[in-house]
Amino acid sequence: MNKYLEFLRNIKSVAFATTDGKNPHVRIADVMLVEDDKLYFLVPRGKPFYKQLKKNPRLALVGMDKTYKSVRVTGNVEFVERFWLDKIYEANPMMNDLYAGEKRDILEAYCMKSGVGEFFDLSVTPPIRERFTFGDEKVEAVGYHINDNCVGCGECAEACPEKCIIEGESYSINGTRCLECGRCVEFCNYNAIDASKAFDKVE
Ligand code: SF4
Numbered sequence: 001m002n003k004y005l006e007f008l009r010n011i012k013s014v015a016f017a018t019t020d021g022k023n024p025h026v027r028i029a030d031v032m033l034v035e036d037d038k039l040y041f042l043v044p045r046g047k048p049f050y051k052q053l054k055k056n057p058r059l060a061l062v063g064m065d066k067t068y069k070s071v072r073v074t075g076n077v078e079f080v081e082r083f084w085l086d087k088i089y090e091a092n093p094m095m096n097d098l099y100a101g102e103k104r105d106i107l108e109a110y111c112m113k114s115g116v117g118e119f120f121d122l123s124v125t126p127p128i129r130e131r132f133t134f135g136d137e138k139v140e141a142v143g144y145h146i147n148d149n150c151v152g153c154g155e156c157a158e159a160c161p162e163k164c165i166i167e168g169e170s171y172s173i174n175g176t177r178c179l180e181c182g183r184c185v186e187f188c189n190y191n192a193i194d195a196s197k198a199f200d201k202v203e
């Protein structure tokens, strides 16, 4: 079981973000089921949410618990057969009040089978960041990285608010502590710090 997807399922009501190609849209919806490292949710066919997913099945979602731990995930989603609708009802009995009996027919079950994600723990100082993937989604590199242009001047380490840049012949960044604020990049005069963009990736 993917513990990060399970984390979202436990929060249950999280933010789901889509785009209609022109504007971003976000709403609170429920993570209805997590099974075999896949995340399931329901969307009524009449909602803009449904139309946006039909047009662009790339979805981002994020949830934070009461202790300031959060998980965000980005991935492709697809419709799944109605078997999953019944399974979701079994796992969420309150759906029988919301869309009772045959009224459930207006709902479509969606599944996110693969994605990239990030766990961020703001309950500790400095915060902890962990990356993860699920399904067949791969991430080559994420966050900020110091490249071979580094001359070891130390300006970036001085500028870093989290003190997470490690001194050496060539400096390096502790990615689990990095806030990804980008301040080090602005202070490096040698073009030695790269930012990868896993969460912007659209395939
Ligand atoms: S500021 Fe740039 S060149 Fe200097 S130590 Fe940092 S990464 Fe290396």
Ligand code: SF4
Pocket: 144, 159, 160, 161, 162, 163, 164, 165, 173, 177, 178, 179, 180, 181, 182, 183, 184, 185
């Ligand atoms: S991005 Fe911000 S927190 Fe991360 S290493 Fe650079 S200055 Fe430090």
